[in-house]
Every structure is written in C-alpha cells, then in structure tokens.
Amino acid sequence: MVRLLVVEDDPYWQQAIQAIVNGQPEYHVVSWCANLRQALHSIQTESYDLMIVDLGLPDGSGIEAIRAARQCQPEADILVATVFADEGNVVAAIFAGATGYLLKESTPAQWSAAIDDLRAGHSPIDPKIARHILGAVQQRGSATLPAPKGDIRSLPPSIGTGGSQDPKLSPREMEVLQLVAKGFTLVEVARFLSLSPHTTRSHAKAIYRKLEVSTRGEAVFEASLLGLI
Incomplete structure (x- = not known):
C-alpha cells in the first residue's frame, strides 16, 4: 500500500489524480488538500509515503509545503506535479526537497511510472525539465568555479560552492552519502x-550540517563539486 497525500486545488486535476489512484489498487489517498493551509495541517497530522504537490496554490506556494514535508516526514517522497516548467520553479522545488518533478501534461502511465520510480528510490524528472536543471547547475558552477581545463573532479576540493570547503565527514557519514x-x-x-533508521537519519543530519545544506539533492550536488563522490 502506497499512502498518498495530494495537494491540488484544481478540480480537473483532482479528478485526474483520482482516476490514476482508482486504476492502481495499491494507491491510497490519506488526505486531499486544496490549499497550502490544509497541506501544512495534513503534513503534520497524517502518515504518508508520498506527497503529490502542485506549486500554484490559492494561498501560497507549494514549495512551502515541500519544505514543511521535508522537515516533518523526511523519509516520504515528494512528487511535484505542475504546469510550471520555468527554471526558477524547477530549481526552487528541487532545492526545497522535491524528489521528482512531473508536468501535468504527462499521461496516466507516466504518472504511475513516476510514483513507482520514487518508491523504488529513484528521482523521476520530466525530460522537458532536465534542461532547466542542467542550466541551473552550469550557471552556479560558472559563478563559483574557474573555467576548468579538464574534468570538474580534477579540481581541488577547496574550490567549490558556498558550503563548507572541508566538511570532515566521518567514514560512516561518507558511506551514507555515497x-x-x-x-x-x-x-x-x-x-x-x-x-537503525534513527541512526541513519542522525548521520544524514550531520552530513547536511557539515555541507551546509538542507536537502538530499543539495547534499549530493555539494558533495559532487567538492569531489567527495
């Protein structure tokens, strides 16, 4: 059983998601939220495996719900399902903690595949979104790194991002990060x-603190630039 928390205000898309859920007996919606206020309440009171969230809500941004979900239930997956494909929304959602990004124009089969991929530990990204992510990474890299003559991994770890230049991760933390x-x-x-899951979460929190980040995606990004992975 995959427990879903759905944050969507548009009745049309509510019905579309419901149709997808009806076609998958293992899916179960624990809460339908039509605005940010309801979402923040459900995030704190419901137990769920995956949150499907739209970014354009009538009383705020779905990115706030993503941040709240990442803090309250860090083990849950977060799938952004939206019409917003601009670079600003894409990058902000991923840095806030989203683990997948799907455009609403996707077919029901693509929706189901994205949910299954998330539950399998992957991070499904709509192909139309990938270029925005690459652009953001390249822009950030060009602003913080000198033009490399070779592979970026050949640069010394001291050249990098706004995070710690020498995070001093323990051997166990390195295992978790990798x-x-x-x-x-x-x-x-x-x-x-x-x-134990508690011990692993403690290691993850230590990694985030040392790398000066707040999400899994940011940790991997920072670690790659520092040459740790």
Whole structure:
C-alpha cells in the first residue's frame, strides 16, 4: 500500500489524480488538500509515503509545503506535479526537497511510472525539465568555479560552492552519502549498513550540517563539486 497525500486545488486535476489512484489498487489517498493551509495541517497530522504537490496554490506556494514535508516526514517522497516548467520553479522545488518533478501534461502511465520510480528510490524528472536543471547547475558552477581545463573532479576540493570547503565527514557519514548519491533512500541505507533508521537519519543530519545544506539533492550536488563522490 502506497499512502498518498495530494495537494491540488484544481478540480480537473483532482479528478485526474483520482482516476490514476482508482486504476492502481495499491494507491491510497490519506488526505486531499486544496490549499497550502490544509497541506501544512495534513503534513503534520497524517502518515504518508508520498506527497503529490502542485506549486500554484490559492494561498501560497507549494514549495512551502515541500519544505514543511521535508522537515516533518523526511523519509516520504515528494512528487511535484505542475504546469510550471520555468527554471526558477524547477530549481526552487528541487532545492526545497522535491524528489521528482512531473508536468501535468504527462499521461496516466507516466504518472504511475513516476510514483513507482520514487518508491523504488529513484528521482523521476520530466525530460522537458532536465534542461532547466542542467542550466541551473552550469550557471552556479560558472559563478563559483574557474573555467576548468579538464574534468570538474580534477579540481581541488577547496574550490567549490558556498558550503563548507572541508566538511570532515566521518567514514560512516561518507558511506551514507555515497549510498544516498546512488539513489538509495535512508531506510534502504539503514538496511544495507545494518543500522537503525534513527541512526541513519542522525548521520544524514550531520552530513547536511557539515555541507551546509538542507536537502538530499543539495547534499549530493555539494558533495559532487567538492569531489567527495
């Protein structure tokens, strides 16, 4: 059973998502939220495996819901399903903690595939979105790095981003970071390393603190620029 928390204000798309849910017996919606206020309440009171969230809400931005969900239930996946494909919204949503990004024009099969990919530990991104992400990474890299003559990994770790230049991760933290970078969830990392989920979350928090980031995506991005992975 995959428990879904849906944040969507448009009746048309509510019905479309409901049709997708009806076609998948393992999907179960624990809460329908038509605005940000309802979403923030449900995030704190409901248990769910995956949140489907639109960015354009009548009383705020879905990005606020993403941040709240990442803090309250860090193990849950977050799928953005929206009409917004501009670079600003894409990057902001991913940096806030979204683990997948789907345009609403996608087919029901693509929606189901995205949900299944998320539950398998992957990060599905609509192909039309990928160029925006690459553009943001390239723009950030050009602003913080000298023009490289070779591979970016050949640059010394001291040249990098706004995060810590020498995070001094412990061997165990490095193991967790490397597994997360490969797409494993923290629950899967805990199982793989024979640790409790609580211990693994503590390692993840330490990694975020040392890298001066707040989400899994940012951690992987910073670590790659620092040459840690």
